[in-house]
Amino acid sequence: MFELPSLPYEKEVLEPVISKRTLDFHYGKHHQKYVNTLNDLIEGTEFEGASLEDIIKKSKGPTFNNAAQVWNHTFYWKCMDSASKESSPSDALAKAIKDQWGSLKDFQEEFSKSATSLFGSGWVWLVQKEDGSLAIFQGQNAENPMSEGHNPVLTCDVWEHAYYLDYQNARAEYVKKFWDVVNWDFVSAQFEKK
Numbered sequence: 001m002f003e004l005p006s007l008p009y010e011k012e013v014l015e016p017v018i019s020k021r022t023l024d025f026h027y028g029k030h031h032q033k034y035v036n037t038l039n040d041l042i043e044g045t046e047f048e049g050a051s052l053e054d055i056i057k058k059s060k061g062p063t064f065n066n067a068a069q070v071w072n073h074t075f076y077w078k079c080m081d082s083a084s085k086e087s088s089p090s091d092a093l094a095k096a097i098k099d100q101w102g103s104l105k106d107f108q109e110e111f112s113k114s115a116t117s118l119f120g121s122g123w124v125w126l127v128q129k130e131d132g133s134l135a136i137f138q139g140q141n142a143e144n145p146m147s148e149g150h151n152p153v154l155t156c157d158v159w160e161h162a163y164y165l166d167y168q169n170a171r172a173e174y175v176k177k178f179w180d181v182v183n184w185d186f187v188s189a190q191f192e193k194k
């Protein structure tokens with residue numbers, strides 16, 4: 001049985017970028033629902049007892065969607081922390097970003113553009129490809145870059161439930177503010193893990 005992992009901070013910590021009310025629903029209701037549905041779906045199947053990563057790599061349809069949504073949300077919470085906690089990309093990540101996009105600002109602009117232009121629901125990721133280079137990966141719905149063999153480094157949830165209570169339909173505004181709460185220490189560690 002999968003359980004909802006605890007949040008790495010209190011629910012008001014991301015304010016004013018993301019409100020406690022959004023986390024009450026997004027973490028408390030949506031993330032929890034994906035966990036519950038996944039448990040129901042895998043009961044008595046070959047996936048009972050498998051790791052979340054294995055289920056993501058091997059399943060399709062509703063099982064994939066719910067497993068990936070569980071993983072994606074857990075990763076998304078870790079990608080953020082209080083805006084008052086200053087962090088910046090590690091030297092290694094900063095260099096890789098500079099090599100790929102010219103500067104951190106240029107990368108952020110590209111990532112934001114990708115997050116804003118994604119049609120419908122999904123996730124935008126910074127990934128490290130198998131050759132070690134960085135790329136922006138735009139994923140529809142529950143899509144997870146591990147399915148393509150990429151290493152996830154950073155993600156932004158652009159499903160409406162991530163921002164509607166705080167920004168209504170202004171996704172671009174949410175994405176702009178998202179950078180204030182990115183936890184570069186966690187993100188850098190994902191890059192260096194590879």
Ligand SMILES: [Fe+2]
Binds near residue numbers: 073159161
């Ligand atoms: Fe979400």
